[in-house]
Amino acid sequence: MKRFITINRGDEESKRLCKYIRESMVKKNFTIDEKNPELIIYVGGDGTLLKAFHEYLDILDNVSFVGIHTGTLGFSTDYTAQEVEEFLENIDNEPVIEEKQVLEVECYNTHTSKHYYALNEVRVENIVKTQAMDLYLDSTYFETFRGNGVCISAQYGSTAYNRSIGGAVIYPGLELLQVTEISGIHHRHSRSLGAPLIMNPNIQVTLKSDSFDHALLCYDHLHIHLDDIHEIRVRNSDKRMKFAHFKEISHIDRLNALF
Numbered sequence: 003m004k005r006f007i008t009i010n011r012g013d014e015e016s017k018r019l020c021k022y023i024r025e026s027m028v029k030k031n032f033t034i035d036e037k038n039p040e041l042i043i044y045v046g047g048d049g050t051l052l053k054a055f056h057e058y059l060d061i062l063d064n065v066s067f068v069g070i071h072t073g074t075l076g077f078s079t080d081y082t083a084q085e086v087e088e089f090l091e092n093i094d095n096e097p098v099i100e101e102k103q104v105l106e107v108e109c110y111n112t113h114t115s116k117h118y119y120a121l122n123e124v125r126v127e128n129i130v131k132t133q134a135m136d137l138y139l140d141s142t143y144f145e146t147f148r149g150n151g152v153c154i155s156a157q158y159g160s161t162a163y164n165r166s167i168g169g170a171v172i173y174p175g176l177e178l179l180q181v182t183e184i185s186g187i188h189h190r191h192s193r194s195l196g197a198p199l200i201m202n203p204n205i206q207v208t209l210k211s212d213s214f215d216h217a218l219l220c221y222d223h224l225h226i227h228l229d230d231i232h233e234i235r236v237r238n239s240d241k242r243m244k245f246a247h248f249k250e251i252s253h254i255d256r257l258n259a260l261f
Contacts, residue, residue: 003066003097004037005248009048009054016072019045019083023070026090041066041246047073048162051220055121055243064248066099072188077161077256080247090168092248097242103156103177103203106239107221108230116231120158120221124236126209126228127144127184128152137181137194138208140203147194150185151217154207155234161260169198174253177203179238206237 008023012017018035024034037162042058042065045052051069065124069079070089075083079090107124109116118124126135133151137144155164156179160172169182188196201207216230228234 003040004031004040005033005039006043007034007036008045009040009050009057010044010245011050011073012096013046015083016045016050018104019070019072019086023086023090027093031095032240034094034253039065041068043068043070044079047071048078049073049223051078052121054222056222058242059119062104062241062243066097066244068097068246070246073259077260078245080249080251089248090209095248097246097248098153098250100247101242101244102172104239104241104243104259105154105156105159105221105236106241107218107219109228109236110228110233110235111230112232116226118219118224118226119219119239119241120159121164122222123153123164123220125151125157125163125184125220125243126152126217127220128153128214128217132187133211133214133217135209135211135214138210145194147183148187148192149183149194152209153182153184155182156203156238157178161257164198165260170200171257172200178216179205179236180202181207191238192244203238206235209236232242 008020010020029251045055052223070081071079072078072083105120134148136146157172164182179201186194210233214231217228218225219228
């Protein structure tokens with residue numbers, strides 16, 4: 003992994019660290035390559051990772067990510083700002099590559115379709131009015147949901163927004179899909195599962211509604227309006243996101259760092 007780039011969260015400390023890392027790695031005969039990097043070093047937090055992921059989505063097969071934490075949450079990072087020298091020492095070693103599922107989502111109306119990808123989660127959310135939608139698992143009808151929306155995540159994203167709304171945290175190695183309700187309405191005239199639904203990774207989740215007016219499709223930190231959409235399909239894609247681990251950090255330690 004001799005070709006690299008750095009991406010930062012935009013604050014002065016992160017910019018300073020990026021400059022120092024670039025200069026130090028060039029001295030070690032690494033090459034800065036913004037178009038075709040083999041390694042993306044993101045300096046910031048989990049939001050910086052998502053920014054880098056979407057910026058280099060088209061070359062995921064050829065690139066790996068490693069993070070240095072200067073942001074708010076650093077669940078995905080392996081080093082702190084105080085451990086930059088350790089990182090620069092480790093960078094010559096062969097990393098352990100950890101792959102993560104990537105979600106894909108297709109939105110349909112009568113004329114066209116739109117296609118997106120997400121690492122953390124895909125959410126259909128409506129804060130203007132109650133959103134009614136039918137949920138299908140593959141081609142089988144499952145339930146009619148009423149409420150603010152639903153969140154669909156895979157293993158990696160289970161610790162993000164999904165966890166904050168009561169979804170299950172899925173341990174690494176279990177490639178699963180999860181649907182979690184966002185403020186579901188439950189009474190005798192409107193009832194859905196009311197609990198996270200964990201599924202095998204090959205399931206396609208389809209959401210259908212006569213009207214998604216005022217609703218948003220949120221995919222990671224990005225979003226689109228769904229006013230002209232009637233059907234949304236979410237599944238695991240063929241893409242994989244790769245972390246390059248130059249040192250070992252247990253998943254339990256990462257979870258403990260969230261609290």
